[in-house]
Amino acid sequence: MGTREQLDAQAGVGTRVQDPWVTIVWNDPVNLMSYVTRVFQEYFHLPRHEAEARMREVHENGRSILSAGSREQMEVHVQAMHSYGLWATLERSGK
Amino acid sequence: MKGFAERDGAAVATLDDDERLVIARIVADVGLLLGGEDFGAERQSSLPHREDLAEALAFLDALADSPAEPDDPALLRLLPNAAPEDREVAEEFRRLTQDDLRASKLARLRRIWDELSTEGGEWVVPEADVMATAAALTDVRLVLASRLGLERDEDAEALHEEIARATAALEQASPAEVGIDPERLWLGMVYDALTWLQESLVSLTLGGQR
Numbered sequence: 001m002g003t004r005e006q007l008d009a010q011a012g013v014g015t016r017v018q019d020p021w022v023t024i025v026w027n028d029p030v031n032l033m034s035y036v037t038r039v040f041q042e043y044f045h046l047p048r049h050e051a052e053a054r055m056r057e058v059h060e061n062g063r064s065i066l067s068a069g070s071r072e073q074m075e076v077h078v079q080a081m082h083s084y085g086l087w088a089t090l091e092r093s094g095k
Numbered sequence: 096m097k098g099f100a101e102r103d104g105a106a107v108a109t110l111d112d113d114e115r116l117v118i119a120r121i122v123a124d125v126g127l128l129l130g131g132e133d134f135g136a137e138r139q140s141s142l143p144h145r146e147d148l149a150e151a152l153a154f155l156d157a158l159a160d161s162p163a164e165p166d167d168p169a170l171l172r173l174l175p176n177a178a179p180e181d182r183e184v185a186e187e188f189r190r191l192t193q194d195d196l197r198a199s200k201l202a203r204l205r206r207i208w209d210e211l212s213t214e215g216g217e218w219v220v221p222e223a224d225v226m227a228t229a230a231a232l233t234d235v236r237l238v239l240a241s242r243l244g245l246e247r248d249e250d251a252e253a254l255h256e257e258i259a260r261a262t263a264a265l266e267q268a269s270p271a272e273v274g275i276d277p278e279r280l281w282l283g284m285v286y287d288a289l290t291w292l293q294e295s296l297v298s299l300t301l302g303g304q305r
Contacts, residue, residue: 029251030172030240032290034297035229042226071184078177079192083199084226085233087175090184 022093023067023077039084098295106220119211131201134208154278169241203231222301232293239286258283
């Protein structure tokens, strides 16, 4: 899983048990699937197929965890998602 | 309206004067909702005054009428609660980020307003501005969706069908006869048009990227 580890270093994608906070992106009726995919590619540096998989998770399950890490890091990611117009929240992991 | 297509590495859409006027106006109204200065008051738009569009444009202005309180649902969609179950986290987040978020959203809206308020039938978006433009279109659509009561995926689909039915019925009769709220119909049509325009922009791959 070398790819996953690289992504962790870049944008904190992927969850580890000890990470205390997570960034969650929620489904909404406004954001286009194509747009959400591009946001995930651009901001989280995900390859297209993984960005699409995360987008589908949001669309079908109502939410997806996009990153995990410190509260400060998650605040940065949530702010970025809000800037793109996506609805994101942060919370302690393991809830 | 012709959706965005690639030309010389940029995204280019073609809008007629009415479409430019409507989109510029709604962009300015969302700016007002975010607490920005009145784009139109500061610099005179070169777009013509259109008496025949006055009623429709008044619907747009009503978007920004509600005071910009944090509990205005449209504003809450632009600056959402980052931690609905943890008040301390939510308030801290709002305190730390709200000013920056407002400023970046306003700057993007402002750039579109400037572009659409100058003469010309084309809307040219350089590759570097594609995501900022798409994000601003999202903000405008979020405000419209809030006013239209779109909360779930099914609501958006139902609105789309409602507009299709209404448009067909209006070929035979007036809005009053058909029993349609003209404001809802008009805002819904603007929402649909902006959705289509945003999809055309986002689905472009400029310069062979990705």
